Amino acid sequence: MNSIEKSPMSFRNEIPPVWCTGCGDYGVLKSFTRAFAKLGLKNESIAIISGIGCSSRLPGYCAAYGFNTVHGRSLPIATGLKTARPDLTVVACGGDGDAFAIGAGHIPHAIRRNPDMTYFVMDNSIYGLTKGQASPTTSREIKMLKGLAGQEEMPLNPVLYVMASGAGFVARTQAGDMKHMTEMLTEAIRYPGFSFIHCLSVCVTYQGRVFQEDLEKRIHFLAPEHNKENEDAAYQIARNDPWALGVIYRRPVVAEGNGQRVEPVE
């Protein structure tokens, strides 16, 4: 695949991001370019489809085809594109609000269809772009601390949600670790079916330092003995360890048809 390895910078355009200094999204952008380079992709064969949010600005900074669509709809648009154009490498991305609030209904269905594409969610547990309202993943503590609406609402568990919808590849990473992000993304893109990456990320403006320190304290890599092809083990992690980083689940590829599909397991 990597006949001539391109530099990550060749996947970055000249546009300066609008993100706040210190925003986790900068790291994600770097890891995107690194993964593309590592995979030896042609720039024009990549399409990055996002919704709306700070994180959804990402496609605008890549030297690849990009579409910053409307709030919550990256998956339908990416699915349509990939279905019509299976030759492309399609990556959908966006924030936790985009994915799990307004976009939540598209997730199980994108997964059921199992297109060979990757969905990368930058989860800062807040609505960044609209200035700090609670997202579906905001913890009750933070909502109470900040006096946000929805204090009685339990947060959603993104990894469990996609597992339950039948995703074949599920990983978690964090925006502070470029190396790990790049690794996860590379593996996800290579996976011949729908792959999901949950990226813990920091919004320095609306989540701030306490959140970041807490995150850094809690995250840890999956134990090396974790068998990612074991669905039971994956469910254990998904349900009980929201801070575990790594590939949580990878359904074995039973047959690769012409569309490079993973055999769906019912």
Add this chain to the structure above:
Amino acid sequence: MNSIEKSPMSFRNEIPPVWCTGCGDYGVLKSFTRAFAKLGLKNESIAIISGIGCSSRLPGYCAAYGFNTVHGRSLPIATGLKTARPDLTVVACGGDGDAFAIGAGHIPHAIRRNPDMTYFVMDNSIYGLTKGQASPTTSREIKMLKGLAGQEEMPLNPVLYVMASGAGFVARTQAGDMKHMTEMLTEAIRYPGFSFIHCLSVCVTYQGRVFQEDLEKRIHFLAPEHNKENEDAAYQIARNDPWALGVIYRRPVVAEGNGQRVEPVE
């Protein structure tokens, strides 16, 4: 509660249902009226909120307040009603298309908010009202057999989906067993928090006899030793036994506040 037990018929109005002869929804209607009678509810204190579909016609046949809303939106409307009017007994209901296709995005959020209401889904694995297209729960075999769109799509697992969203009460029943349905519904309404009932049902017109026979062959009650308060056990059933009937999960009620809420577990 049951000072004077009313007759189930007192919860039925005079309107003849439009359903096909033999439709599973007739049984569901009966079990609704039986459960209301058993619970000794006042007719006017009940509000049944549905979406659009054959099954969503149900509120129109009950002697209770009813609202046959628009396709896929029973949960937001029911949540708004229950939040504004906690004194009411609110039951949302509808079909598998209504719930898991167009309505799928509202489910995790209704669950996160944990209003004290019940959601009853009549799952006939087909779009009845629109004449037999595949729903998110239609099996791949049936789609292939009938030449329906979406043959490569894996069906959704409703019980697993609501479990992963954090539902506190999850049961499965079937439209052919009035006694069991009534029992499940009674227990669900009594549960002080969001309760979900997955009701396997038959569409005689678009699913027909083979489907029904298959269903009857496979369904079975949960083993008596199943501990419904054990989340691990519940996940095992949810993941591996799509034909098990009974209360699959019941999160213990930690504290009943003034709003009779179940303490959310994060």
Add this chain to the structure above:
Amino acid sequence: MKEKQVWNLSLVGSGGDGVMTTANMLLKTAARTGLYGMMTQSYGPQIRGGEAAAHVTIGVDPVTMVDRKKDWIVCFRFADAVRFEKEMEAAKNTVVIHAAEETEIPAMFAKAKGKNIPIPFLKVLQEAGLSELAKNVFLFGILVRALGWKEEDGKACVAEMFSRKSSAVVSSNIRAFELGLHYMEQFTGPAKIFKPKSGVSRPVMTGNEACALASVAAGCRFYAGYPITPSSEILEEMNELLPKAGGKLIQAEDEISALGMVIGASYGGVPSMTATSGPGLSLMTEMLGLSGIAEIPLVVVDCQRAGPSTGMPSRMEQSDFWHAVFGGHGDFPRVVLAPTDVRDCYQTMFRAFYCAENFQLPVIVLSDANIAQRAEVIDPVDTDSFEKPKRLNWTDGPQGYRRFGLDALISPMAFPGTAGGIHCIAGIEHSEKGMPSSDGAMHEAMNQKRFRKWEALSETAVGWHRHYGPPKAPHVLIAWGSSAAVAREFAESHPDFAVFVPLILHPFPKKALQHFLKNRKTVSVLEMNYQGQFYHYLKGIGAIDGNAQSFKRSGGQPFHIEELGQMIQEGGIL
């Protein structure tokens, strides 16, 4: 004015009576013998198995509408017939055929002094050793005789209808057919004899089938949709057609997703569409705006039904017009087309893709429950004569590709995969290269760019309208969609009237109308909705003036000709 050579028949029954099959066979046989025809269906509230009526009109010339006045009415149960009272009128010469067991003739048939033929269906079939299920084929035999059609044409149709069944089933149905044919002889000679103008056999199809066939012919290769009455057959038909044409189809989880997928596929360079009805169109509103600002071609067929909200799902109405033209926040160009009948669906879909692909904007086709689901015998369509949609793709060029160059009327599209055309687009207002901009001047310039296309399209769409009636007729009726037929029919028998029928509603062919209206005395706009949506639109754009009248009512049954006559009279025109 010569008498129209048509025969109007209604068949009424309940689930299991098979009246729809009989009606279908009738229409197919008409088509086979070189005649024209149309069939509409009507159901009671029951999901399945309730009362149902089929209304069939057979004619020597193309049939444009089903008359309310019936030549023949067949009913298995009078109680069922009464439920469809509003759809069929028993006139003086109406022949009523009914099951012999039904003895109390209801009031609605009081006027029918034609003939009254009780038939003991079950008895006759039993005596012939045939199952009750063959009742509808027996009836078909009766009708073929009544129409004086050839026995072999009827037989061929029966054979075709049951071609997937066992030979035993076929032969017993053939016997039932023959039984009907001969049974009728004891009562009457042929009720009506048509001489077809030519013996050429023609296709029979519904508007939804025509939309699907035409779309694939026009180059559509991606469809995503969510089922909804009365549009679902387009989804189902495309599911048959697209794989064969190398295209793809997704049944989406909802309408937002459906149009999102269409946008994704079209962004990928593939002509794409969806179909829906009012509630779905409402849900697609945000996506329409995205298509507008990001200049992504797409086609939406809206099979209108009575609204608002869930409304009356199986009844026609023309009340989504305002939403099609004005729906959605912000300003963006869109095109709205409307076929008037099944055959029109062909040209309309070609034009829809032409507008979408060539001008990079969203196109809405306003069909309705009537056109969508009625079956017609149509003259074959020569799609080769239609202009093929063609997207201006960017293939290569100097550095600095600008997706939204302000200098071009139509900016070439570089779709993913095109080397050297890399760019990022958004639903956000943007610079020429697609970068986000919040500059008011750039926004104005981009609005101008987007609407310039729409104006250019308006110049291209010359002749996308029809007119009928004498050029000097003092009174003009403007009508669109399936309501155009009744206006046209009215004008045929009223030489004082002329009719203008736009096939493109927005941008509206204002010049053509103004030319047409020269020296006329009155102008009226006919449409089926409560607020007079099209009428107000025409006034708003200055196409008609304050003296024009609005003829309108809510949806339900199609307009009938007496109704229009009454509106015209009440409007003081006649």
Add this chain to the structure above:
Amino acid sequence: MKEKQVWNLSLVGSGGDGVMTTANMLLKTAARTGLYGMMTQSYGPQIRGGEAAAHVTIGVDPVTMVDRKKDWIVCFRFADAVRFEKEMEAAKNTVVIHAAEETEIPAMFAKAKGKNIPIPFLKVLQEAGLSELAKNVFLFGILVRALGWKEEDGKACVAEMFSRKSSAVVSSNIRAFELGLHYMEQFTGPAKIFKPKSGVSRPVMTGNEACALASVAAGCRFYAGYPITPSSEILEEMNELLPKAGGKLIQAEDEISALGMVIGASYGGVPSMTATSGPGLSLMTEMLGLSGIAEIPLVVVDCQRAGPSTGMPSRMEQSDFWHAVFGGHGDFPRVVLAPTDVRDCYQTMFRAFYCAENFQLPVIVLSDANIAQRAEVIDPVDTDSFEKPKRLNWTDGPQGYRRFGLDALISPMAFPGTAGGIHCIAGIEHSEKGMPSSDGAMHEAMNQKRFRKWEALSETAVGWHRHYGPPKAPHVLIAWGSSAAVAREFAESHPDFAVFVPLILHPFPKKALQHFLKNRKTVSVLEMNYQGQFYHYLKGIGAIDGNAQSFKRSGGQPFHIEELGQMIQEGGIL
């Protein structure tokens, strides 16, 4: 025409410079001293920490708009100022205050021959032992002196601003304030002295705050919403207010759900609302129709921003008008209101709930990014004088409750819990009792019923408009929403002009306008959108004729008075 007593100031900085805080303190102090004022904010593309500008106007009389021509401009970095060039004009007398390090004065200030005052902010603060963070309070001191305000008023404001901080923070900021106050003395006496007409202190608030406060006062007890710029502050404010008023709030997962929850709560008998912006309004389309057919009261505030699609989220536009009036499949009545400024939001929200609750239909309030987010010193509002919304509830009665009785103009609502009022409603067309019906005649009757309410409401809403200018002025400008201010301002200095401002847009006060237009020479409609949405609407309903002119442009900055002057000139009116 007398000179207006106003002072226009712009403050430009980057994140951390704290210009918004300074501007806020200025406005609050103005309010405290009995003056009026207005403040608008503007940001660059950076999410946070980028360039920002605050535009403040202080006046003796109520301030209706921020002028583009500035009396003073303060900038910490010239580079930032240049980015806001379109929003502020440096005129001959403009005083420019800038950081001393910034030496190259950009071209935009070339005309400013007023004064040019470089200030070494850091140095002065350092010398006084103060942190750089106090820069903006130091600046506030300078401005208080320039305006000749009382020291104690300024101090009180600083103390209030930092009231949640430690006393050390408060006292060091007070020192910074004093430093500024005295620093300025070396350069100049007061720049402008206003004598307030009374010393009464007035509230300062944004349009979004006013909407929230007024809604709760009007009886709203349920809110569900999804964040979106520029409406999110209504959600945030309601989240503070509702619990105290015994109400409930839900942050929904999307806008469809938000309006669904509102419908659910309102169905339960509780006055309910949501707020959103264009993309959200588009998504709410289907729910609006449900409210219309099921006759469920609800209020939606749409803080319009530049569209279509995501458009320019922080920029104003008036381009959701068509969608508000015409959006949605099928026919259903709805009411559209528009405040023209922050204070108007009070009365508008009362009227919105009055229309919704009393007439059982959906009401859309068209605010915009400008009104929503600008802060104003307003005269207190006497909400007691407003008519209180009142729903006609059904309490008890004889058997046979009919939710949609055709005999009543307003049918009483029995909400769940009401004994004896049990019924089922639907988005499906229905009988008087709410049962599904697919009968065309019933559909027509129900449409009539629904629109009768709307017509009755139209008769009630007498005087829901304003006019300005001489009754015999030959030229009329029609304007709505925040664009009304510039029309009014123009007319103040042009006695040949009169202005008509509808506060209810739909149903439109046609009679009042026609009365107002008698014997005028020209009529023009001013609005901020590309297609001239309001203009075409007025023509469509016959409120203006073909001679009327349309003055319009896409959104971005508010109209300024020279711009309007030019439009009028180009229109051949002046």
